[in-house]
Amino acid sequence: MPSRQEAPAARPALSRRELAAAGIALIERDGLDALTMRRLAAELGFAPMSLYTHVRSRDDLIDAIVEQLIERLDLSGGKPSAPAADWRELVRRTLGSYRDLAVALPRSFELLALAPYDAAPVAPHLQATIERLEAAGLGAEAARQILGIIDGYASGFLVVWARSGRPGGGAHGEAVGESPTGVAALRDLDMYDRGIDAIIAGLDATLVRGGQDGRA
CATH class of the missing domain: 1.10.10.60 (Homeodomain-like)
Incomplete structure (x- = not known):
């Protein structure tokens, strides 16, 4: 047959x-x-x-x-049921989630990083982040300014990092092989993580404790 x-x-x-x-x-x-x-x-x-x-x-x-x-984006820090202890932890989670997305999707990430703030999918996301920052202890104006600063830091650093050809292989997505040294290490994701600490300290000193609108 x-x-x-x-x-x-x-x-x-x-x-x-x-x-x-x-x-x-x-x-x-x-x-x-x-x-x-x-x-x-x-x-x-x-x-x-x-x-x-x-x-x-x-x-x-x-x-x-x-x-x-x-x-x-995972803004929970891997703990979806646990609210952020304060705005500092929320900033750390937010910047970490952007890093993880850039590592997972380095070429597509740029579309989010460079999207206009008033783009249809972006505006509600930013407003929700501001509201989370307020719920974590910030005043309205401090939350708005802090979002602008951390978004500028994450977008600028991670777009340059992705375009530099670093993605692929390491614990945070770094290229497999020898770790960069000298000025090349300035674009390493370990430097990004160090920058998070510096930014949180600076925001705390200038916009929160030193500002009039911050509550935390």
């Missing part, structure tokens, strides 16, 4: 979340410049017009990717 042909495997149904996840995978493999609607459709095995049912444009696709990157 002739063998019966196997039915072709069904393609997964498209959704905004699936497109964002596929976009992240494409960026991590081939870089941000590879992210086009046509290229992503080819990767998924769909006609390009099929994507426009779920995203309006490449910019809207990037918004979907940024939204998914925000969802991947």
Whole structure:
């Protein structure tokens, strides 16, 4: 008897979340410049017009990717049921979560780091962070300023780190092999972690204890 042909495997149904996840995978493999609607459709095995049912444009696709990157942030420090003891711990968790995201997705991270503050997925995330800082003991203005400072530090350091070709392999994602020395070590993630301590101390001295709006 002739063998019966196997039915072709069904393609997964498209959704905004699936497109964002596929976009992240494409960026991590081939870089941000590879992210086009046509290229992503080819990767998924769909006609390009099929994507426009779920995203309006490449910019809207990037918004979907940024939204998914925000969802991947872990601001709990690995303890989802434990609130931060104070604003210092929350700042440390927040900066640590950005570091971990940059290590996991170094090419895609830049889309979140450089996204405008008023972008649709970003503004609610920033407002929620301000509210968490207030709940952790800061006044409203101190919380707002501190968020701006720590975001600038994390975004600047980690985008430069990712672009410098360091990702891949070590405990924090450092390249496997000899540890950098001299000025090269200034872009190491250990330096990023040391900077967290310095920033917290400086914020405490200038905006919290030395400011009029801080409560902690």
